[in-house]
Each structure stands twice: as structure tokens, then as C-alpha cells.
Amino acid sequence: MITIYGVLRSRASRNIWLAHEAGLDFRHVPVIQVYRLAGPLAGPDAAYAPMHTASPAFLAVNPNAQVPTMTDGDLVLSESLAINLYLAKAHGGALGPASLAEDGQMAMWSLWAATGVEPHSISIFYNRFGKPPAERDATAADVAEAALRAPFAVLDQALAATGYLVGGRFTVADINVAEIIRYAVPAPALFEANPRVKAWLAACQARPAFKRMWAERDAEPV
């Protein structure tokens, strides 16, 4: 049995989306980030006391104290994109690679997004939306938006041939990159300047498996 640890308001969203795309039978343990249990939610009398990233039971699974984590039998994996690449290959059919070349391309796009996009897209998300207004840094968000102009143009060009990243079909590469590009939505100019990226993200998020994950995310208590 596959188990995915992590609330959907975390990078576990990527893994649950892929699991729904693949029609996987899996167990979901909604481990929450410990910082989100601050304030009235904290303490022994809290009505909502789920397993969190500092719970000893979770640290026994992932000593990095981060979600997501996945177990498949004896295998334990952390790192959301690695989990998706594994799940796609092991259980994902056409979501995974059909050749060694596609395998390399899926890893390439995932690492491209993790290293070249995510630090900036996360900054845009937190500094224009996620943090309380008083804690937002408008300059940091502007710097991050500027840093994403070139990668967005590269992605737009890559989508020109088929509308997908690898193999002319929807794959784990689209999920991994779309989930990281999503954080940049509070920078609409990036999408207006790159209409293929805008259309591709909308198409990815119109898929039933994404919508199912998003509805489950909205239904989480906090």
C-alpha cells in the first residue's frame, strides 16, 4: 500500500494530483506544517491536533521534518518531485517515461523547475499573497518576477510544438513544472507575456484529477 504524508496546502498537492491521475489506491495522512499550528490551534486543548512535521511519529518516517513523504512497501521517499518521478515510473503508465530519453527529459524539467523557478515563484507567492500584508516584501517579489522572465520565455517556447513538455502527451513533467509555476500566478504579467504557458497551466488545472485534488484541499480544516 502506498502512503502519502502531507496536507494538501503543501507540496504534497503534487503527489496527490499525480496519484489521482494514475488512479492509485493510496492512504493519505494529512501531516501539517508545525508552524501552521501556532496560536489558538496549538496546545494540548486544541480541537484540531493532527500529526505535524515535528511529531515524533512523523520524524520517524522523515527526519527532515518536511512534507511530503511517501512510503511504498519498504521504500521511503521524501522530495515531492522525486516522489512523483518514482510514482509515475512505478505506477503511472503513460505519465511516466516510455524510453531512457524521456526519463532524462522528465528529470531535466523537474530539476529545471526546482532550481531555476521555485525559489522565485515561492517568493512571489508569499510576498504578494501568502504572508500577512505587514510581512510582505514588495521589492523581493519584484526581483523574483524579473528573475522569472527568461525561464517563462523558455517554457513558452518548449510548449510550442505539442503543448506538452515531454513526448507530446501529458506526463509527470507537466505536473511537476505546473505545480511550481502555479506559485507565480500573483505575477500575471509573466503569463500575459507567455500565452502558451498561460494556456498550458489552465489546461493542466482543468484536468479532473487536479480539480479533485483542489476540492480536497479546499475541504481541509485549515
Ligand SMILES: N[C@@H](CCC(=O)N[C@@H](CS)C(=O)NCC(=O)O)C(=O)O
Ligand atoms: N524540496 C522539498 C521541500 C519540502 C518543504 O519545504 N515542505 C514544507 C511544506 S511545503 C514543510 O514541510 N515545511 C516544514 C514545516 O514548516 O514545518 C520538496 O519538494 O518536497
